[in-house]
Amino acid sequence: MNKQTANAAFPLEFASKAYLTEREVSERLNVSIKWLQKTRWAGGGIPFAKFGSNVRYPVTEVMAFEQRSLRASTSHTSGQ
Template identity: 45%
Template sequence: MQKMMMNENELATRWNISPKTLQRWRSEGRGPRFMKMSKRVVYPIDEVFDFESKALRASTWERASDVVLPSGSTLMDPREISYVTGLPLYLFTQKQMREALGIPHRRVQKLIRFDRDEVIAWAKRWVQDAQDQGIDVKVDPSSQSRSLLHALASLPA
């Protein structure tokens, strides 16, 4: 009988990498597709072979030209843009939230990146649209909670 799945340790041994590397890749959306059954992670053999065949290159420069960044642009990962803006991290990490709010982002290969200036401009438009619709941005100072709209309004210029 042919084996149809590989566990994390078997794949790490096959590729001579640490299981921690595979764990990090999964959190970043890299590596072969996997299945999670309860706490156990397994990789279908076909997915491993497919990933390996896509990784084959004839030269080192083949993939480098795929990503072209605008000049003078510094792209940030979700954690960095969350820290800079003071907005919750989930706004940037969850695809549904990004799409629902229209947060500007770029896909750099399999990673999502944000331009600080674009995000600040988006936030200003978002607050202005809310104010145009009659939604008040002011919040009670004695209140411990802060709405998303208030957080957007308090972004630095």
């Protein structure tokens, strides 16, 4: 299986990466880096890893967060 078909849900530049930077996640989800930082501090955001002082987000967790964020309508909330 090549990179183009290995994971069609994610762009090719992420296909071979296990972790994404804050910038990559913010661009992927169209949210600010500040929002990512706030949700890390408050909890309830995307699970992350720290390597020294570097914050990284596992690609699998970003994809799972996207799936959990799907809604059938604007009146649906998480868990419905």
